[in-house]
Amino acid sequence: MRVLENFINGAWVASAGTTLLDVKNPATGELLAKVPLSTSADVDAAVQAAKAAFPAWRAVPPVQRARYLFKLKNLFDQHREEIANICTSEHGKTFSESFNDFGRGIENVEHACGIPALLMGDHLENVATGIDTKVLRQPLGVFAAITPFNFPPMVPLWFLPYAIAAGNTFVLKPSEQVPLSQKRIFELIGQVGLPNGVVNLVNGGREVVEAICEHPDVKGVSFVGSSNVAKIVYRKCGETGKRVQALGGAKNFIVIMPDADMERAVQNAVESCYGCAGQRCLAGSVIVPVGDAYERVRDLFVEYTKKIVLGDGKNPGTTLGPVVSRAHKDKVLSYIEKGLQEGAKLVLDGRNATVDGLPDGNWIGPTIFEGVRPDMVIGREEIFGPVACFMRAKDLDEAIRLANASEYGNASSIYTTNGKAAREFGARVEAGMVGVNIGVAAPMAFFPFGGQKASLYGDTKAHGAAGVDFYTERKIVIERWF
Known part of the structure; x- marks a missing residue:
């Protein structure tokens, strides 16, 4: 060796x-x-x-x-x-x-x-x-x-x-x-x-x-x-x-307004949360549907998430690979257990995920919580794994308050067809990188990369x-x- x-x-x-x-x-x-x-x-x-x-x-x-x-x-x-x-x-x-x-x-x-x-x-x-x-x-x-x-x-x-x-x-x-x-x-x-x-x-x-x-x-x-x-x-x-x-680190919020192009917004948000198995500082972490968009967003999010294919990243059909190590798998699983202890509802459970023929892989399936509050550990700490948390917001003001209450300020995104809402979000949200109808707000090489706060x-x-x-x-x- x-x-x-x-x-x-x-x-x-x-x-x-x-x-x-x-x-x-x-x-x-x-x-x-x-x-x-x-x-x-x-x-x-x-x-x-x-x-x-x-x-x-x-x-x-x-x-x-x-x-x-x-x-x-x-x-x-x-x-x-x-x-x-x-x-x-x-x-x-x-x-x-x-x-x-x-x-x-x-x-x-x-x-x-x-x-x-x-x-x-x-x-x-x-x-x-x-x-x-x-x-x-x-x-x-x-x-x-x-x-x-x-x-x-x-x-x-x-x-x-x-x-x-x-x-x-x-x-x-x-x-x-x-x-x-x-x-x-x-x-x-x-x-x-x-x-x-x-x-x-x-x-x-x-x-x-x-x-x-x-x-x-x-x-x-x-x-x-x-x-x-x-x-x-x-x-x-x-x-x-x-x-x-x-x-x-990061705790990135994705705000989805009722007027968003819902199919595209949710599909993009799923890719943001589960790309690279959630192990990226620009991954979506907290999904915040606004007003009466909540049920539509949640149901579509679950539907698209269930289409994710877990497996070896070298296989062409795979869309979600393993987490990097057994130790990191244990850490992510501990966050899922903590979320359950705190009273969050597990909508989709990835804890017992397996892949045929690969028993030694560090597998965690896509996981979704709802009923998450900002004071919960899973609502405020960076999980760095394939775990999405849902929070409710009655309007854009509350969605921005939820995002700004986080100690982190790496990235935040909004999905909307309303220019005024997008402009207000970009001006007020406390994040170094802001996406408008983009779930991973990664600047190109000729722009600066970095967040705010912690x-x-x-x-x-x-x-x-x-x-x-x-x-x-x-x-x-x-x-x-x-």
């Missing part, structure tokens, strides 16, 4: 860590690889390699840095199906979901290819007599990213392309649960000819995260994961003077112009010539 290695200073090297974790296919239980829990010494080796590479890499003209990304984008396109298959094997999501997962990552590489334009500063002549002022964007040094299990190919590419295109060097810690996509991606990165040390990868767990946050030579950290850990990363980075963007701790959102801001320092030069 292969043991994964770290990628440091242009070479694959064994980790100093001696503890190994199993990487398993969550649909079949097959052991795919073993991943080491690296040590702070491994982190230091990667950071020192990146630090040493920074001066020369910074001096490379932006247009030349961009050419590496052009090569990388083309290489990723050629291997898109291969990476998608790896993602499905290690994560469990369907091939289509994995294919689009990597596709969104590739879009960020493509956008970062425009770094010569994205790095342009500002200039004003004669701000005072004989004095000009200009603003320069400059790289800072070594940046790091700590990424989650739910989008193995995509999320690291929210950060890596912008960091290196801007002239920084980079260290990635992928999720120890799904390290295989990034292993292959870094093998492809190794083919484009980047100087040694510009990009590095360290596998591991908590010790690696803490070492990154505490390392004095790391200038900034990007994190995606639970809000509890995001808050810790934010605090640790603040204590050491680092830049930080820590994207946390869904984001840090200086800026991810990718787009916000990513360029995060990875550069604005230097103001005021000059006069005698």
Whole structure:
């Protein structure tokens, strides 16, 4: 059984860590690889390699840095199906979901290819007599990213392309649960000819995260994961003077108005709730039908949900794969039990779901609760699984109040044919990303990605112009010539 290695200073090297974790296919239980829990010494080796590479890499003209990304984008396109298959094997999501997962990552590489334009500063002549002022964007040094299990190919590419295109060097810690996509991606990165040390990868767990946050030579950290850990990363980075963007959890509300195109709205809401087995920060979590739309929405939602096909994500007919691990399955099931204890009504029960021929899969069928209140655990905490909760609202005002009462503010959506209602919802709802007749409000690579409240701790959102801001320092030069 292969043991994964770290990628440091242009070479694959064994980790100093001696503890190994199993990487398993969550649909079949097959052991795919073993991943080491690296040590702070491994982190230091990667950071020192990146630090040493920074001066020369910074001096490379932006247009030349961009050419590496052009090569990388083309290489990723050629291997898109291969990476998608790896993602499905290690994560469990369907091939289509994995294919689009990597596709969104590739879009960020493509956008970062425009770094010569994205790095342009500002200039004003004669701000005072004989004095000009200009603003320069400059790289800072070594940046790091700590990424989650739910989008193995995509999320690291929210950060890596912008960091290196801007002239920084980079260290990635992928999720120890799904390290295989990034292993292959870094093998492809190794083919484009980047100087040694510009990009590095360290596998591991908590010790690696803490070492990154505490390392004095790391200038900034990007994190995606639970809000509890995001808050810790934010605090640790603040204590050491680092830049930080820590994207946390979510409890996304989907409001469906009585005037909505009901068939399309409900079908889209079902896809939002159960896509990627609900293991995404933009998944619909709480469905809020407004007024007399409640019964129609609930009945249609149940009807469409019953059409979902649970199975191995590699099978073409599958529309819902397993959750990522047995531990995560147990966590989601505990939330379902908690909902029953709190008095919510289980309309559709996915607890005993099975798939023929795959007894070792981490199966949870689509689950629906109604009678959920905001004070219930299932009404306020992120479940991160294929569980939808229904709440009632008498009007749009109450629906917005329900959404805004959540400690999270990642995304919210409204389905309506009324422009006034859509405009009011967009203006008043406390969420960083808002969908209008869209259930997964995921911005394209050239727009910022991130939430509000407990869904984001840090200086800026991810990718787009916000990513360029995060990875550069604005230097103001005021000059006069005698």
